[in-house]
Structure formats: C-alpha cells, structure tokens
Amino acid sequence: MAKKPVQFHLNGEEKAAFVDDGQNLLELLRRGVGDLTPKYGCGQGTCGACTVMIDGKPHLSCITLAETVGGRKVETVGGLGHAGGLHPLQEAFMRNFAAQCGYCTPGMLMAAKALLDRNPRPTREEVVEAISGNICRCTGYEAIINSVLEAAGGQGAMAGRG
Amino acid sequence: MPVQVETHARLDDAVRACAQSANARFFGGGTLLMRAVNEGDQSFDRIIRCSDPVLREIRMDGNAISIGAGVTMLEVMENRDTAFLAPVARIVGGPAVRSAATIGGNLYADLPYGEMTTALLALGATIRFAGDAQGVSIDDFLRDRASRRNRVVQSISIPRVGDAANFRFVKVTRVKPKGAALMSIAAYLNRSSGSGGIRVAYGNMGPMPVRALAVERALEGASLDERGIARALEVATEGLEPPTDAFASSWYRREVAPVHLKRLLLGSGRA
Numbered sequence: 001m002a003k004k005p006v007q008f009h010l011n012g013e014e015k016a017a018f019v020d021d022g023q024n025l026l027e028l029l030r031r032g033v034g035d036l037t038p039k040y041g042c043g044q045g046t047c048g049a050c051t052v053m054i055d056g057k058p059h060l061s062c063i064t065l066a067e068t069v070g071g072r073k074v075e076t077v078g079g080l081g082h083a084g085g086l087h088p089l090q091e092a093f094m095r096n097f098a099a100q101c102g103y104c105t106p107g108m109l110m111a112a113k114a115l116l117d118r119n120p121r122p123t124r125e126e127v128v129e130a131i132s133g134n135i136c137r138c139t140g141y142e143a144i145i146n147s148v149l150e151a152a153g154g155q156g157a158m159a160g161r162g
Numbered sequence: 163m164p165v166q167v168e169t170h171a172r173l174d175d176a177v178r179a180c181a182q183s184a185n186a187r188f189f190g191g192g193t194l195l196m197r198a199v200n201e202g203d204q205s206f207d208r209i210i211r212c213s214d215p216v217l218r219e220i221r222m223d224g225n226a227i228s229i230g231a232g233v234t235m236l237e238v239m240e241n242r243d244t245a246f247l248a249p250v251a252r253i254v255g256g257p258a259v260r261s262a263a264t265i266g267g268n269l270y271a272d273l274p275y276g277e278m279t280t281a282l283l284a285l286g287a288t289i290r291f292a293g294d295a296q297g298v299s300i301d302d303f304l305r306d307r308a309s310r311r312n313r314v315v316q317s318i319s320i321p322r323v324g325d326a327a328n329f330r331f332v333k334v335t336r337v338k339p340k341g342a343a344l345m346s347i348a349a350y351l352n353r354s355s356g357s358g359g360i361r362v363a364y365g366n367m368g369p370m371p372v373r374a375l376a377v378e379r380a381l382e383g384a385s386l387d388e389r390g391i392a393r394a395l396e397v398a399t400e401g402l403e404p405p406t407d408a409f410a411s412s413w414y415r416r417e418v419a420p421v422h423l424k425r426l427l428l429g430s431g432r433a
C-alpha cells in the first residue's frame with residue numbers, strides 16, 4: 001500500500017511522517033510521531049477519549065483521516081503544560097479530583113481547552129455542551145464541569161456542588 | 163482489502179473519479195466514512211477527496227441560499243445567512259463531530275442519523291449534483307439515494323426563511339444533553355405563500371426522513387392553536403411505518419409523535 005508523506009505542526013513543533021491510505025489521525029499521533037497523550041477508546045467517534053484540536057477546533061482524531069492534517073496545527077494534551085508548569089485546566093482538574101482512572105481526561109481537557117480558547121467565560125450549560133461528546137465512566141461529570149468553570153474563573157464553579 | 167484515498171483539487175476531476183468506480187465513496191468530513199474504515203467495511207475500496215473551495219461556499223442566490231455540500235455543521239451555526247438552521251446543526255453530535263460533519267454527508271447518513279436532512283426535507287431543498295445545473299428536489303433525491311452513491315452533491319439550495327418563527331425543529335432524545343434521536347420533526351410553516359407552503363418532515367419515523375403529508379394537508383389554512391392543529395395531531399403518523407430499534411419501539415414512536423408535534427406547532431418549546 002502506498003505511503004504518503006504528511007507534514008504538520010504538533011503542539012508548535014513541525015512533524016513529518018508517512019501515513020497509509022485510510023489511516024486515522026489517532027494512529028498517526030500515537031504510532032507515527034509517538035504522542036501517546038490522545039487515547040483510543042472506541043475508534044467510532046463516540047467516546048471522545050481521542051479528542052484533539054486542529055486549527056483551534058475540537059476534532060475526534062480516531063475518525064479524522066490522517067492525511068487531512070497536512071499543513072495544519074494539531075494540539076494534544078502533550079502540549080498543554082508549558083515551561084514545566086501545568087495548564088490552569090490541569091491544575092483545576094487536580095484540585096477537584098476530576099480524574100479518577102484518567103482515561104477520559106486527555107479528551108476532556110482538549111474539549112475544554114477548545115471551549116475556553118473561544119469563550120473564556122462560559123456558562124455551566126456551555127461547559128456541559130462542550131464536553132457532551134466525551135464520556136467519563138468514573139466521575140459523574142460534576143467534578144469535570146466544576147474544574148472547567150474554575151479554570152475559567154467563572155463564579156458558577158461552586159453552583160453544582162452538593 | 164485496503165482502502166485507497168485520492169485527493170483532487172478540482173471538483174470535476176473528483177466527479178470523474180467517483181463515476182469510474184462503483185466502489186468509490188466521496189469524502190465529506192469523514193465522520194461516518196472513517197468509522198467504516200476503522201471497522202474494516204469492505205463495501206468500498208476508494209475514497210475520493212476534493213479540496214475545491216466551491217464545496218465550502220454559502221451564498222445567496224435570489225430568494226434562495228445555496229450551501230456547499232462540504233460546509234460543516236459548525237460553519238452552518240456560525241454563518242449569519244444560515245443562522246436559522248443553527249438549532250438543527252447544534253444537535254448533530256458533540257462539538258468535535260460538528261467541526262467535521264458536513265451537510266452533504268448528512269444527506270447520506272443512515273438511521274439513527276440525518277437530522278439536518280429532515281430539516282432540509284421540510285424546507286423543500288433542491289439538491290444539486292456536480293455538473294448538473296438543474297438539481298433535483300430533496301424528495302426525489304431521498305427516493306433514489308441508494309442508486310446515486312457514485313454521484314457527488316455540490317450544493318443544497320433552500321429558501322431564505324424571512325421569519326425564523328416559520329421554521330421549527332425538534333430532536334427528541336432519551337439522553338440529555340446529547341444522544342441519538344428517537345425522532346426529529348421539522349416544520350416549515352410558510353403560510354403566506356398559499357397552498358403548498360406548509361411542509362412537515364419526520365426523522366427516524368421511517369428508513370429515512372419522510373414527509374408527514376397528512377399533517378401538511380390538515381394544517382392548510384388552519385390556525386396554529388389547540389383547535390386549529392387538532393386534526394393534524396389525529397393524523398400525526400398516518401401513512402408512516404416507524405421503525406423499532408434500540409431507542410424505541412414502533413408503537414412508542416406512534417404514541418409520542420403527536421405530543422412532540424403539538425409542542426412544536428404551538429411553539430411551547432418543551433419537546
């Protein structure tokens with residue numbers, strides 16, 4: 001099968017790799033360029049564990065054709081913390097125990113980052129909507145929603161706590 | 163059988179490539195096609211992509227709006243001219259699906275999907291295949307959809323909806339805020355245009371989006387109040403054969419259709 005070259009930016013670094021026809025972006029990231037932060041959950045677009053950002057928008061890497069990212073900017077959790085520190089979203093997730101097994105966390109963080117980059121002061125409903133394509137088996141979502149609101153500095157952060 | 167992916171810069175080259183192979187699939191945003199690839203679907207062996215910007219255009223065309231088949235749900239939501247369709251685009255999957263899912267791909271989505279197509283059916287859309295200036299009505303398109311697999315939809319034309327209140331849409335799900343539709347209902351209540359101005363369509367009440375013709379007839383000349391819509395509710399599922407699937411039985415769909423139709427027509431927004 002023919003291999004195709006693809007060049008793209010991953011978390012600000014230029015990457016070049018060869019992809020197979022029909023290969024998805026999750027495989028390219030994990031196997032092709034060694035970024036293991038996006039997770040494989042379903043391969044069907046339904047769990048959100050593989051969520052990354054492409055040119056600032058959230059995308060499901062398992063159902064994204066790898067070659068379509070040529071020349072584009074891909075962001076994963078691997079690039080979220082900077083200069084040794086954690087991103088405010090990661091800090092808030094830690095403070096609120098928003099990760100238990102942690103499998104959904106990379107996808108949740110990227111879905112949340114896509115929201116906050118566009119809308120720095122979201123309402124609770126907007127946060128719920130932003131993570132509505134991401135499944136968490138452990139937390140019951142409240143801690144995640146509160147973390148996103150807290151990272152955004154929103155006053156709604158405490159509203160849903162029982 | 164490995165799949166082969168071809169990318170064309172020009173639409174006519176992509177159309178030619180699709181026409182040459184019965185086992186080719188045109189690539190929209192890939193949210194369904196890539197699922198199929200991941201599953202090892204053997205029903206196609208070629209994917210034809212096209213980067214021609216014509217597929218991404220949204221433009222006014224007299225009293226109509228022409229939407230390129232490659233326009234995504236997110237773009238429908240963000241464009242001022244298609245703002246009245248935002249409530250439909252917004253309920254297609256989650257945000258990461260909507261960044262990729264196209265309006266052209268939605269036309270081919272099998273159950274339980276296809277809410278945008280339900281809306282386009284209610285709006286009486288015209289589907290334009292590449293290389294075919296005329297276009298076909300969405301009713302005809304859906305009737306022959308399976309046999310048109312190797313053609314490429316270039317754009318979809320819908321009327322400009324002057325008063326947004328004339329277009330109503332609801333997606334009924336068991337899971338909030340997101341889930342696959344148990345049914346969807348779209349209504350275009352363009353009563354000022356006289357006879358034929360009312361179109362109502364259901365999603366997930368048949369193998370593909372269907373018109374509720376008996377409801378349309380019952381609403382002709384009727385007022386949109388409890389009394390005026392009573393007959394339409396009586397015939398809410400006339401002529402339909404709702405499916406039984408994991409979301410609901412055919413019986414349940416029949417039972418709840420008038421309830422959701424009533425809320426939609428009275429604009430009570432509780433559906």
Ligand SMILES: Cc1cc2nc3c(=O)[nH]c(=O)nc-3n(C[C@H](O)[C@H](O)[C@H](O)COP(=O)(O)OP(=O)(O)OC[C@H]3O[C@@H](n4cnc5c(N)ncnc54)[C@H](O)[C@@H]3O)c2cc1C
Nearest residue numbers: 045188190191192193194195255264266267270276277315
């Ligand atoms: C997690 C998840 C949730 C979803 N939720 C919903 C939902 O709530 N509602 C809903 O309606 N859908 C839903 N979908 C299905 C899908 O995302 C949408 O129906 C979408 O609009 C399909 O468009 P696409 O561009 O991704 O199609 P693709 O996967 O690119 O293509 C789908 C089919 O359409 C054909 N096609 C695409 N474009 C053209 C064209 N221009 N001309 C001819 N043929 C074409 C392809 O060949 C293929 O057969 C969901 C999908 C996922 C993965």
Ligand code: FES
Nearest residue numbers: 041042043048062
């Ligand atoms: S692995 Fe991509 S959505 Fe589940």
Ligand code: FES
Nearest residue numbers: 100102136137138
């Ligand atoms: S923390 Fe386990 S799936 Fe979310």
